[in-house]
Amino acid sequence: MQPDLLPTNIIQIKGLTVLGSPMVITGMRGPAARRERLQVVFGWLAAGSVSPVVSGAFPLRRFRDAVAERLDGTLVGGCVVHPEHPAS
Known part of the structure:
Protein backbone atom coordinates (compact mmCIF):
# COMPACT_ATOMS: atom_id res chain seq x y z
CA MET A 1 0.00 0.00 0.00
CA SER A 51 -11.51 30.68 5.86
CA PRO A 52 -9.59 28.70 8.44
CA VAL A 53 -11.38 27.77 11.67
CA VAL A 54 -9.43 28.89 14.72
CA SER A 55 -11.24 27.82 17.84
CA GLY A 56 -8.61 28.73 20.40
CA ALA A 57 -5.84 31.20 21.06
CA PHE A 58 -3.45 30.85 23.98
CA PRO A 59 -0.49 32.83 25.25
CA LEU A 60 2.76 30.88 25.10
CA ARG A 61 2.78 30.46 28.90
CA ARG A 62 -0.43 28.36 28.52
CA PHE A 63 1.08 26.03 25.92
CA ARG A 64 0.27 22.98 28.04
CA ASP A 65 -3.40 24.02 28.25
CA ALA A 66 -3.51 24.42 24.47
CA VAL A 67 -2.08 20.94 23.92
CA ALA A 68 -4.42 19.40 26.51
CA GLU A 69 -7.52 20.99 24.92
CA ARG A 70 -6.34 19.94 21.48
CA LEU A 71 -5.85 16.34 22.59
CA ASP A 72 -9.12 16.02 24.52
CA GLY A 73 -11.16 17.36 21.61
CA THR A 74 -12.26 20.61 23.25
CA LEU A 75 -10.83 22.58 20.33
CA VAL A 76 -12.23 22.07 16.85
CA GLY A 77 -10.20 23.53 14.03
CA GLY A 78 -6.93 25.36 14.52
CA CYS A 79 -5.27 26.56 17.66
CA VAL A 80 -2.97 29.56 17.88
CA VAL A 81 -0.23 29.83 20.49
CA HIS A 82 1.27 33.30 20.53
CA PRO A 83 4.06 34.99 22.48
CA GLU A 84 3.05 37.58 25.01
CA HIS A 85 4.25 41.09 24.43
CA PRO A 86 5.71 43.03 27.34
CA ALA A 87 3.46 45.78 28.64
CA SER A 88 4.31 49.07 26.96
Missing part, protein backbone atom coordinates in the same frame (compact mmCIF):
# COMPACT_ATOMS: atom_id res chain seq x y z
CA GLN A 2 1.24 3.49 -0.81
CA PRO A 3 1.00 5.89 2.15
CA ASP A 4 -0.01 8.86 0.00
CA LEU A 5 -3.04 7.11 -1.55
CA LEU A 6 -6.35 6.82 0.29
CA PRO A 7 -8.21 3.50 0.13
CA THR A 8 -11.47 5.10 -1.02
CA ASN A 9 -13.34 1.81 -1.16
CA ILE A 10 -12.78 1.22 2.57
CA ILE A 11 -13.64 4.84 3.37
CA GLN A 12 -16.96 4.52 1.52
CA ILE A 13 -17.88 1.08 2.88
CA LYS A 14 -17.24 2.06 6.49
CA GLY A 15 -18.66 5.59 6.11
CA LEU A 16 -15.48 7.16 7.43
CA THR A 17 -14.60 10.85 7.51
CA VAL A 18 -11.12 11.73 6.29
CA LEU A 19 -9.38 14.84 7.53
CA GLY A 20 -6.06 16.17 6.31
CA SER A 21 -4.15 15.78 3.12
CA PRO A 22 -1.04 14.03 1.83
CA MET A 23 0.58 17.36 0.88
CA VAL A 24 3.55 16.71 3.17
CA ILE A 25 4.32 13.39 1.52
CA THR A 26 3.93 14.66 -2.03
CA GLY A 27 5.79 17.85 -1.12
CA MET A 28 8.77 15.82 0.03
CA ARG A 29 8.74 13.75 -3.15
CA GLY A 30 8.38 16.74 -5.46
CA PRO A 31 9.39 19.94 -3.62
CA ALA A 32 9.08 22.03 -6.79
CA ALA A 33 5.29 21.63 -6.66
CA ARG A 34 5.10 23.17 -3.19
CA ARG A 35 5.49 26.79 -4.34
CA GLU A 36 2.72 26.45 -6.94
CA ARG A 37 0.37 24.79 -4.43
CA LEU A 38 1.01 27.48 -1.83
CA GLN A 39 0.26 30.19 -4.39
CA VAL A 40 -3.08 28.51 -5.13
CA VAL A 41 -3.97 28.22 -1.43
CA PHE A 42 -2.95 31.83 -0.72
CA GLY A 43 -5.04 32.89 -3.72
CA TRP A 44 -8.07 31.15 -2.18
CA LEU A 45 -7.42 32.94 1.11
CA ALA A 46 -7.06 36.34 -0.58
CA ALA A 47 -10.30 35.78 -2.52
CA GLY A 48 -12.14 34.77 0.63
CA SER A 49 -12.95 31.35 -0.83
CA VAL A 50 -11.71 29.57 2.28
